[in-house]
Amino acid sequence: MPRERLYLFDTTLRDGAQTNGVDFTLADKLSIAALLDDLGVDYVEAGYPGANPIDTNFFAQPRKLRAKLTAFGMTRRPGRSASNDPGLVALLEAEADAICFVAKSWDYHVRVALETTEEENLASIRDSVRAARAKGREVLLDCEHFFDGYKAKPAYALACAQAAYEEGARWVVLCDTNGGALPHEVERIVGEVCAKIPGGHVGIHAHNDTEQAVANSFAAVRAGARQIQGTLNGLGERCGNANLTSIIPTLKLKADFAQQFEIGVSDEKLHGLTHVSHALDEILNRAPNRHAPYVGESAFATKAGIHASAIVKEPATYEHVAPEQVGNRRKLLVSDQSGRSNVLAELERIGLAVDKDDRRVIRLLDEVKEREAIGYAYEAADASFELLARRMLGRVPHYFDVEKFDVGVEQRVNAKGERVTVSQAVVKVKVGDELLISVAEGNGPVNALDLALRKDLGKYQKFITGLELTDYRVRILNGGTQAVTRVLIESADEAGERWTTIGVSSNIIDASFQALMDSIVYKLIKSGALA
Numbered sequence: 231m232p233r234e235r236l237y238l239f240d241t242t243l244r245d246g247a248q249t250n251g252v253d254f255t256l257a258d259k260l261s262i263a264a265l266l267d268d269l270g271v272d273y274v275e276a277g278y279p280g281a282n283p284i285d286t287n288f289f290a291q292p293r294k295l296r297a298k299l300t301a302f303g304m305t306r307r308p309g310r311s312a313s314n315d316p317g318l319v320a321l322l323e324a325e326a327d328a329i330c331f332v333a334k335s336w337d338y339h340v341r342v343a344l345e346t347t348e349e350e351n352l353a354s355i356r357d358s359v360r361a362a363r364a365k366g367r368e369v370l371l372d373c374e375h376f377f378d379g380y381k382a383k384p385a386y387a388l389a390c391a392q393a394a395y396e397e398g399a400r401w402v403v404l405c406d407t408n409g410g411a412l413p414h415e416v417e418r419i420v421g422e423v424c425a426k427i428p429g430g431h432v433g434i435h436a437h438n439d440t441e442q443a444v445a446n447s448f449a450a451v452r453a454g455a456r457q458i459q460g461t462l463n464g465l466g467e468r469c470g471n472a473n474l475t476s477i478i479p480t481l482k483l484k485a486d487f488a489q490q491f492e493i494g495v496s497d498e499k500l501h502g503l504t505h506v507s508h509a510l511d512e513i514l515n516r517a518p519n520r521h522a523p524y525v526g527e528s529a530f531a532t533k534a535g536i537h538a539s540a541i542v543k544e545p546a547t548y549e550h551v552a553p554e555q556v557g558n559r560r561k562l563l564v565s566d567q568s569g570r571s572n573v574l575a576e577l578e579r580i581g582l583a584v585d586k587d588d589r590r591v592i593r594l595l596d597e598v599k600e601r602e603a604i605g606y607a608y609e610a611a612d613a614s615f616e617l618l619a620r621r622m623l624g625r626v627p628h629y630f631d632v633e634k635f636d637v638g639v640e641q642r643v644n645a646k647g648e649r650v651t652v653s654q655a656v657v658k659v660k661v662g663d664e665l666l667i668s669v670a671e672g673n674g675p676v677n678a679l680d681l682a683l684r685k686d687l688g689k690y691q692k693f694i695t696g697l698e699l700t701d702y703r704v705r706i707l708n709g710g711t712q713a714v715t716r717v718l719i720e721s722a723d724e725a726g727e728r729w730t731t732i733g734v735s736s737n738i739i740d741a742s743f744q745a746l747m748d749s750i751v752y753k754l755i756k757s758g759a760l761a
């Protein structure tokens with residue numbers, strides 16, 4: 231049986247831009263659009279031309295997208311003609327392949343928010359769709375608050391959707407704008423809509439306020455809808471939009487969907503999904519969510535020793551899909567519960583394969599256990615584990631020694647009479663026969679120490695110029711008589727690779743120093759620096 235086409239509509243650049251703390255520049259938008267297009271989504275909704283300079287500029291850029299570039303905006307204002315509404319005119323003028331209008335479909339909102347009549351709202355939908363069609367654009371109508379509207383007054387919500395469909399809208403999109411609908415309600419209501427409007431013209435736009443945006447999208451597809459709207463990594467205001475990064479692999483890898491539907495994302499592009507997800511985080515300067523389904527660092531991580539030996543023998547025993555299919559990797563955690571099979575598998579993964587009876591494996595395991603007992607957590611610090619293993623196997627070159635460091639924090643009153651705190655670090659490093667002294671001021675003592683450490687490493691400096699600290703986490707552990715500080719540092723390099731290192735001490739500066747040193751040494755090894 232031929233598979234049915236299911237369409238993916240991405241709104242990362244429009245609805246996703248509503249995320250708290252997200253502010254896309256024009257350059258960000260262009261690179262995200264290129265990522266999405268390469269992945270294989272069918273529509274890229276890029277913003278509101280005419281409403282702000284960045285979006286207006288975006289649509290004016292020359293581009294070569296395979297996906298349909300979609301402009302978003304309101305239907306004509308009540309009481310005005312389509313040609314007499316400047317917002318609508320700007321939208322129609324934009325160089326877009328498709329236009330997505332948003333309109334009210336809840337009678338309560340029509341009365342209270344729009345302060346107009348139900349009839350006038352329907353006329354506005356009809357006029358706007360007609361005007362965009364006349365401009366040769368493909369048209370979509372987002373029916374705002376559709377599910378709440380349908381529960382309150384089904385005939386009116388449906389009339390709004392039908393008005394757009396009858397005027398030639400390619401898609402009528404049912405929006406769960408406040409994200410409160412539940413999967414069984416979505417399935418029932420979409421089923422009723424699809425009895426009036428063919429499902430091949432019906433889309434779903436779900437928000438994640440009950441953490442069911444993905445489930446609601448699938449419920450709508452089961453009921454007949456054939457377009458899913460969502461965002462990469464589930465970006466979006468409040469709790470986010472339906473997460474395409476989870477929806478895409480589920481559609482492609484779960485038999486019930488894969489046998490019935492075809493999407494524009496190829497198997498090969500699916501292999502790049504983890505990369506796409508992390509690339510977006512990189513643009514947003516955010517640490518990736520380790521626990522994200524399919525693409526998170528922990529998505530295929532297993533901790534207990536008994537499971538690990540089974541996974542090594544037969545991965546399918548504990549994994550719902552193969553990590554390679556989405557470009558992720560299996561991770562066997564080295565931890566106090568782990569057995570020898572974990573350590574062996576992890577050594578093999580990092581390219582340090584040793585014989586399974588090698589005594590150094592037992593020594594490494596004992597060392598890990600001892601260190602974890604005093605607060606280290608190697609499952610969260612892959613790079614520090616690798617260094618520990620390399621040291622045990624005698625495979626860490628002797629690059630440099632930090633002979634001494636001194637960190638000071640000074641509080642004083644500046645010339646304007648304001649209280650300021652200044653942190654300064656002095657680091658004495660010995661590289662070969664060379665003694666290097668670096669001084670740096672920083673935003674806090676750890677930052678000052680980091681800057682001073684990385685300021686001058688002599689002949690190794692060129693290997694660490696692309697090194698960047700992307701995340702710094704501190705936890706105070708209450709280990710018996712005295713509190714211990716655990717520091718985790720995430721670093722990234724010019725190639726976009728990320729790694730995490732750890733330090734533990736009763737002193738936060740010392741714990742940070744250990745983690746910083748591990749990160750620098752790890753980077754030197756990775757770059758192939760020779761001692």
Ligand SMILES: [Zn+2]
Pocket residue numbers: 245407435437471
């Ligand atoms: Zn939305």
